Amino acid sequence: MKAQAERYIAGTISREEYDFADTMTRSQLSNMAFYIQSVGEIVILAVIIGIMFAVDVNASQANNNWGLSVLIAFATAVWLLLSLPWFVLEKRRPGQDPGRRNIIMAGLWQLYHAMTQVWKLKQSLIYLIGECRLRENKTKEIFQLSNCSRIFPPRGFAQHHRHRHCHLAEQYRRV
Numbered sequence: 020m021k022a023q024a025e026r027y028i029a030g031t032i033s034r035e036e037y038d039f040a041d042t043m044t045r046s047q048l049s050n051m052a053f054y055i056q057s058v059g060e061i062v063i064l065a066v067i068i069g070i071m072f073a074v075d076v077n078a079s080q081a082n083n084n085w086g087l088s089v090l091i092a093f094a095t096a097v098w099l100l101l102s103l104p105w106f107v108l109e110k111r112r113p114g115q116d117p118g119r120r121n122i123i124m125a126g127l128w129q130l131y132h133a134m135t136q137v138w139k140l141k142q143s144l145i146y147l148i149g150e151c152r153l154r155e156n157k158t159k160e161i162f163q164l165s166n167c168s169r170i171f172p173p174r175g176f177a178q179h180h181r182h183r184h185c186h187l188a189e190q191y192r193r194v
Contacts (some may be wrong), residue, residue, distance in 0.1 A: 023041070
């Protein structure tokens with residue numbers, strides 16, 4: 020990718036050719052990472068099964084609880100062992116976004132890209148806003164209904180539940 024980035028900056032390849040090379044390289048890296056992760060997962064699952072047999076989790080509830088605690092400790096240790104080096108050793112890859120080396124311009128580009136994605140997903144955004152408005156109205160309705168017993172004190176089950184909103188208030192109180 021470093022050579023491709025140099026060719027792109029020199030103008031010998033187009034942005035589309037650079038993007039294609041970047042996509043293919045990322046795909047190769049992703050496939051290799053998935054392969055290594057799958058092999059590692061099989062090894063970890065084999066160790067977990069060994070731990071379950073060693074603790075004899077089927078013998079009693081106490082053994083089962085202890086086995087669960089040991090498995091959680093093992094999974095946490097594996098996660099820390101494998102994830103902490105990633106955060107320590109992670110570096111910016113050369114060839115990443117050539118031509119956009121200015122941090123401010125890169126940030127503006129990301130903001131522009133995010134806004135275009137939001138615009139493309141405006142239907143979901145409209146749905147989300149509508150859902151929030153409905154929840155807000157439902158909250159107001161519940162609050163108003165919670166004062167129903169003070170406005171209409173119950174004088175007996177049949178008489179009290181003549182009012183539709185009082186009946187709804189009783190339903191919300193039960194939940």
